[in-house]
Amino acid sequence: MNAASGIVLEHLGKTFGGGPVLQGFSASVAPGEAVALMGASGGGKTTLARIIMGLEKPDTGRVLGTEHLRFACVFQEDRLCEGFTAVANVALVLPRHSPVDVPAALRQTGLSAEELAKPAGKLSGGEKRRVALVRAMEAPSDVVVLDEAFKGLDAASRLQAYAYVKSRLAGRTLLLITHDPAEAEAFGARVVPVQKAGGAEAGPPPADD
Amino acid sequence: MKASPKTKKALAMLVGVVFWLVVWQVASLLIAERLFLPSPLDVVRALGQLAVTGQFWAACGTSLLRIAGGFVLGLVLGALLAVLSAAFRVAEILISPMMQLVRATPVASFIILALVWVNVRYLSTFVSLLIVLPVIYSTVRSGIAAADGQLLEMADVFHVRFWRRVRFIYLPALLPPLMGAAELAVGMCWKSGVAAEVIGLPAGTIGERLYQAKIFLQTPDLFAWTVVIILLSWGFGRLVLFLMRFASRALEGGAAR
Numbered sequence: 001m002n003a004a005s006g007i008v009l010e011h012l013g014k015t016f017g018g019g020p021v022l023q024g025f026s027a028s029v030a031p032g033e034a035v036a037l038m039g040a041s042g043g044g045k046t047t048l049a050r051i052i053m054g055l056e057k058p059d060t061g062r063v064l065g066t067e068h069l070r071f072a073c074v075f076q077e078d079r080l081c082e083g084f085t086a087v088a089n090v091a092l093v094l095p096r097h098s099p100v101d102v103p104a105a106l107r108q109t110g111l112s113a114e115e116l117a118k119p120a121g122k123l124s125g126g127e128k129r130r131v132a133l134v135r136a137m138e139a140p141s142d143v144v145v146l147d148e149a150f151k152g153l154d155a156a157s158r159l160q161a162y163a164y165v166k167s168r169l170a171g172r173t174l175l176l177i178t179h180d181p182a183e184a185e186a187f188g189a190r191v192v193p194v195q196k197a198g199g200a201e202a203g204p205p206p207a208d209d
Numbered sequence: 210m211k212a213s214p215k216t217k218k219a220l221a222m223l224v225g226v227v228f229w230l231v232v233w234q235v236a237s238l239l240i241a242e243r244l245f246l247p248s249p250l251d252v253v254r255a256l257g258q259l260a261v262t263g264q265f266w267a268a269c270g271t272s273l274l275r276i277a278g279g280f281v282l283g284l285v286l287g288a289l290l291a292v293l294s295a296a297f298r299v300a301e302i303l304i305s306p307m308m309q310l311v312r313a314t315p316v317a318s319f320i321i322l323a324l325v326w327v328n329v330r331y332l333s334t335f336v337s338l339l340i341v342l343p344v345i346y347s348t349v350r351s352g353i354a355a356a357d358g359q360l361l362e363m364a365d366v367f368h369v370r371f372w373r374r375v376r377f378i379y380l381p382a383l384l385p386p387l388m389g390a391a392e393l394a395v396g397m398c399w400k401s402g403v404a405a406e407v408i409g410l411p412a413g414t415i416g417e418r419l420y421q422a423k424i425f426l427q428t429p430d431l432f433a434w435t436v437v438i439i440l441l442s443w444g445f446g447r448l449v450l451f452l453m454r455f456a457s458r459a460l461e462g463g464a465a466r
């Protein structure tokens with residue numbers, strides 16, 4: 001909505017007990033752009049997304065342009081309220097008089113009426129994933145972060161979920177985290193490699209090595 | 210053959226109860242001294258005689274109101290103090306040692322203090338309140354701390370409002386342990402509440418009647434009153450659990466739009 005300059009990441013560094021994860025990481029994301037953070041497991045993709053959302057503080061460097069942005073997120077974990085139905089889980093993040101038709105949105109990802117009435121804790125892995133996805137897409141936001149959001153979905157439901165996300169994106173910035181090049185391609189996302197900090201400077205230079 | 214596990218359990222319970230009732234009856238026949246050990250039938254008879262008097266029901270009502278009142282006050286106050294402690298570090302620093310003190314103090318000391326400090330009419334309310342308070346406080350305090358951190362972080366990202374967090378994240382973590390603690394606390398507050406009445410002898414209460422049964426050597430009445438206390442405590446415990454379960458269902462069901 002604002003921030004014509006987009007999100008700018010400057011020389012981000014983060015070290016956990018196990019050693020440095022990010023070192024001098026720089027990148028920028030234009031408003032409305034789709035970006036895919038890709039790289040090996042443990043490379044720091046989730047950490048980077050958490051820093052951008054303000055859930056983690058970088059040890060060095062800074063994040064610019066996110067002050068007034070609202071984020072919506074599918075976390076790497078489902079993070080559903082397990083005793084409540086899928087519909088209630090989505091309604092949780094909506095404004096009081098939201099016009100969103102939650103059951104319709106859930107059905108759009110292939111969930112059945114029967115699944116909508118069950119407590120989220122009793123859904124299968126792929127079903128939970130879709131509830132988390134709908135929660136992220138229907139919440140009012142400027143940036144949508146999808147951390148392996150399509151994990152556990154079969155090929156057909158995955159395509160259905162892609163179509164749903166595209167139909168609801170409405171010009172919002174998209175940050176994908178994925179191990180699947182086809183997923184990045186499906187959203188026309190620019191691939192930004194994220195590797196664990198080590199020998200070479202991990203920075204904006206294009207993907208190689 | 211196709212009895213459900215629940216039926217089987219109830220049946221096993223019944224067998225156990227009948228066994229001990231028979232043992233009791235036989236023992237009382239062997240001893241043959243009503244003042245020492247009345248038979249189950251004596252107790253039922255005493256209960257029947259009591260139940261037709263208005264005083265009986267008045268005593269039950271008075272003790273129930275006072276002890277249950279103490280329970281409700283303890284529940285509300287304990288929960289409030291726990292919420293305060295969770296919200297403000299200073300509050301926790303001040304409240305937590307008081308709760309440990311209350312928990313460690315013997316019931317007998319409370320009873321005697323209460324006789325000095327408060328009107329004897331509210332003795333059992335005061336004692337039952339103090340018994341329930343620390344139990345509820347520590348259960349609610351640790352229930353709040355046990356709320357899922359990942360869910361709370363999710364709620365931060367989505368700017369979920371406070372009351373929705375309470376209903377979707379805190380209460381589900383809190384209600385199961387709270388129901389267990391409440392059931393325990395109901396039993397404790399009846400035992401200590403009646404003990405307080407036996408010592409303080411507030412007029413027209415179960416404790417007073419229990420004491421009279423003792424001095425007039427009406428052992429069947431003593432047994433009958435004991436049965437009444439157990440039944441009242443059990444019934445009140447059921448009611449509390451029912452209300453809590455009802456509240457938690459209403460919460461989860463009402464959450465779907």
Ligand SMILES: Nc1ncnc2c1ncn2[C@@H]1O[C@H](COP(=O)(O)OP(=O)(O)OP(=O)(O)O)[C@@H](O)[C@H]1O
Pocket residue numbers: 016017018021039040041042043044045046047048076
């Ligand atoms: N809170 C934490 N405390 C300690 N170490 C952490 C913490 N969070 C992440 N790490 C470490 O940082 C590294 C990067 O983790 P991160 O979750 O960002 O990787 P990722 O690229 O998302 O991996 P994956 O593809 O497996 O999800 C890992 O080695 C992980 O162990």
Ligand SMILES: [Mg+2]
Pocket residue numbers: 045046047076147
């Ligand atoms: Mg990750």
